Amino acid sequence: MKCRLVGCADECRYPARDRQVKVSESYLEQILAEIQRLRAQSASSANTPEARPGPEADHTRLGPDGQDEAGNENDNSTSVRNPIIGDRAWFHAYDPSAPPIFVGEAACTAFATRFRQFLTGSNATAHIRRTQYVKEENIALANAGEIRWPSLQQARLLVKIAIRQISCVYHVLLRKSTLDKLEEIYRTGDFECTVNQCKFFALFAFGEAYSMRSEPASGSRVPGTSYFARSLSLVQVLPERTSITHLETLLLLSLFSYYLNRRHSAYVLIGSAMRLGLCIGLNHNIPESQLIDPVERQHRVRIWWTIYIFDRMWASKMGLPSQILDDDIHLDMPSSTLPNQTYDEQFTDVEFLKANINLARIVGETTAKVYSRRKYNETFLQRVQKLLKALKNWVDTLPEHLRLNVDDPEMNTKQVTSIHLAFNQCVILTTRPTLLHLLKLTETSTTSSPNPPQETVSQPLQTLGEACIHAARHSHSIILTKWINGSLPVFGYFHAHYLFSASLVLAMSAFVPLPLGSPADLNAFETSLEVLANMSENGNLAASEFYHNLQSVRGCLDPWRADRGVASRCTSRNGGGQSQSRGPFGAAAGPSAPLTPSTPSERPAGYEQTSVPATVAGSVPNLLSTYNQPNFNYSHTPTITTTLPEQGPSQIPDRTAGGFTTAMAFMEPTMQDFLAQSDLDLGLLNPVETFMDHVEGLYSGHEFSFYLLY
Secondary structure, three states: OEOOOOOOOOEOOOOHHHOOOOOOHHHHHHHHHHHHHHHHHHHHHHOOOOOOOOOOOOOOOEOOOOEEOOOOEOOOOOOOOOOOEOOOOOEEOOOOOOOOEEOOOOOHHHHHHHHHHHHHOOOOOOOOOOOOOOOHHHHHHHHHOOOOOOOHHHHHHHHHHHHHHHOOOOOOOOHHHHHHHHHHHHHHOOOOOHHHHHHHHHHHHHHHHOOOOOEHHHOEOOOOHHHHHHHHHHOOOOOOOOOHHHHHHHHHHHHHHHHOOOHHHHHHHHHHHHHHHHHOOOOEOOOHHHOOOHHHHHHHHHHHHHHHHHHHHHHHHHOOOOOOOHHHOEOOOOOOOOOHHHHHHHOOOHHHHHHHHHHHHHHHHHHHHHHOOOOOOOOHHHHHHHHHHHHHHHHHOOOHHHOOOOOOHHHOOHHHHHHHHHHHHHHHHHHHHHHHHHHHHHHHHHHHOOOOOOOOOOHHHHHHHHHHHHHHHHHHHHHHHHHHHOOOOOOOOHHHHHHHHHHHHHHHHOOOOOOOOOOOHHHHHHHHHHHHHHHHHOOOHHHHHHHHHHHHHHHHHHHHHHHHOHHHHOOOOOOOOOOOOEOOOOOEOOOOOOOOOOOHHHOOOOOOOOOOOOOOOOOOOOOOOOOOOOOOOOOOOOOOOOOOOOOOOOOOOOHHHOOOOOOHHHHOHHHHHHHHOOHHHHHHOOHHHHHOOOOOOOEOOOOOOOOOOO
16 A cells, blocks of 8 residues: 655555654655645635736746746745735625625725734724715716806816816826916817816816815715716726826826725726726837927826826725736836926926835835735845835935925925825835734733743844834824914825824834833824814815724723733833833833823813814814823934833923934934845844744734625
8 A cells, every 4th residue: 555654655565554664854844844835825726926026026927836827836936925914815894785895904994903903802803894985876966966167267276276286296287288278178168078078177176175165065075076076977987099188087086086085996097097008008118200299208208107106006005906017117217308497387396206106116015015915035024124225215315305304394395295204104014014013022021921021022123113103203293293284185185094004003102112112102193083083074084084993993992901901010201100011122111191082972061173274274272282291202212222221201302393304214223234134134033924823924814804705
């Protein structure tokens, strides 16, 4: 009979259970490696790797067994899966009559759910439904009435407002040509052209969103919805021959969809723009003989790169894959080789656009390398290191005029603050899984024994957690400054999103031991709740969703602290008599400030709600009461060593003073040491992967991946 020993093909006289054999240790290791490979093969058969690898990955399409389409073994394939997420996709059933919705792990709302699952200690803690968005019936209602072109004077104002607010950040049109076309339409009375109607009605929607407070007649809380609905109903989704104007309209409609908190619609619209752009070869340089006009040539280049930026950014917001490989783009970067007057009339700063493109490229790689289920040769820390190196290079090469003015934050323009907020979000996206892992280690060390060991967290994990917290504090500072100055858009999506993302990190930082975290971050978390509450009450749909998510996180914090006795174990900042508890960093844990009422229903009688207009600065006496408390400040985080000394009271400058810089996180010696580590060092010391076993990862959702698919 055949021998039952794995790998033995010899005929044996005795059953395997009756034989005693001696094998070498290397053979046993080979058996274990084979078991791991088969486990990985089983997982990958249910989840085919995504088709967009990074620049250093193999572009050959692989089958579930690690072979290419020709059946050859691919040397670049590896059985090492992503250590921070499970092997199954995450679905949430919103409507029993409709297919469940996929939840991408890179989405900030998904991270909020993972954080709440940690706080509750249960993977059954449900994902929060997204209900605050303009539904299809509201779009139909907004389009039901007679929607006419406004008067010429009103049209001029709306288009100029839209151009002023949008074109400084995204290239979606030619400024002078668009205004000239508007004058031509009113001069000739040519109001029936569908292409022009779609584009200008989309611009009217933005103009109203930035100049009005509400639009009750449309059935939507967001001004401009009627114009958006009419433009959406007229635009051709499947034209056989597209035009640049048509692509401009798709970009405008995709961006405005975020104002309505319709993220899926935005992703589909930009996907259509991407495919149509590929059909006319926007990803290639066009010969000058076929397009002589230099303005149109440059416009064509910039439209493609705006599509590219939207594709990468929109995908990262929902944890979805990007729709084109960088290797398939053969187009020059934008340039400014035009006469100064012509250039200034039509285009915005080319250096800003280049910086936005490069940042979008890093964001796309972050989504793929940190949150996808694709398998890589590099370890998790090696991939994170390469992403942070790219981010550091982005900061180091940023032109001077695009750097933040830390001495006078009020002087920073909209485009400067927007790109730095996007950069901070990319840092957070790259490092926040590690911060959640740190929080888990903190809980393990403080609950496993009365006297936990000091040296349980490696330096790379501390460094990544520090970078994540710094980026969150920086974003919070920028947004809060804009809010206090009255320059925060009422109906914009991205400021609410960045504030929500930063607030989740700050809530975690409040319970990470000093000096890495700070209890003062809990005050910042509370302030974010107040700002989002006010934005929600003013009609911002995204802020309503994020506020509801933060409320749910806040509702889990008190029980979590009570169950673990965190408050009684923390060290008072004022030197009180509370007992101390050492975390895994070797430092005393910080205090736990009480959570103050933040929801409208919890506010005491007589509480006056103060709202700040988007364009008019005003005082906010009740809104930011916690902001001006003495302990609402930060100190410079000292260099973290393996065993940290006791930290005294924090002496941190007020956040409104503008002491933060974007590059500060990369200037720390610990971060520089991490970035200087060789691949071999990071491969031998991978604390995230070694902490996880093959069954359960940091984001593993095996218990609930399909429990809603009934």
